[in-house]
Amino acid sequence: MQDRVMQDRVMQNITQGLVWVVQCLRMTPNWVLAGLAWAIALLALWNIFVTSRDTVKRSQVLHRIPCARCVFFTNDYRLKCTVHPDIALTEEAIGCQDFEKRTV
Ligand code: SF4
Numbered sequence: 167m168q169d170r171v172m173q174d175r176v177m178q179n180i181t182q183g184l185v186w187v188v189q190c191l192r193m194t195p196n197w198v199l200a201g202l203a204w205a206i207a208l209l210a211l212w213n214i215f216v217t218s219r220d221t222v223k224r225s226q227v228l229h230r231i232p233c234a235r236c237v238f239f240t241n242d243y244r245l246k247c248t249v250h251p252d253i254a255l256t257e258e259a260i261g262c263q264d265f266e267k268r269t270v
Pocket residue numbers: 232233234236237238239246247248249250251253254255259262263264265266
């Protein structure tokens with residue numbers, strides 16, 4: 167019973183908060199709301215741009231890991247590499263001195 171009363175109070179507070187927000191928005195001039203909308207839209211576009219740029223950078227780094235093309239790579243998760251199992255398939259393997267290109 168007490169939980170129900172608490173839930174009703176919480177819902178009442180949320181509703182009052184929403185009413186207050188709507189009243190504030192109605193009093194705000196249109197040019198301010200338009201500016202806010204443009205700012206949010208530009209922020210979203212900027213976020214998409216930054217995320218895409220970071221994703222491309224990250225994938226470029228990951229594509230430089232040579233292990234999948236190496237003769238010592240076993241393709242077995244228990245022992246990924248017979249020479250350097252600790253760095254195989256990690257960024258540390260970029261520029262690995264023991265890399266030998268698989269021919270088959
Ligand atoms: S020898 Fe080097 S490049 Fe080859 S699989 Fe092992 S860590 Fe990767």
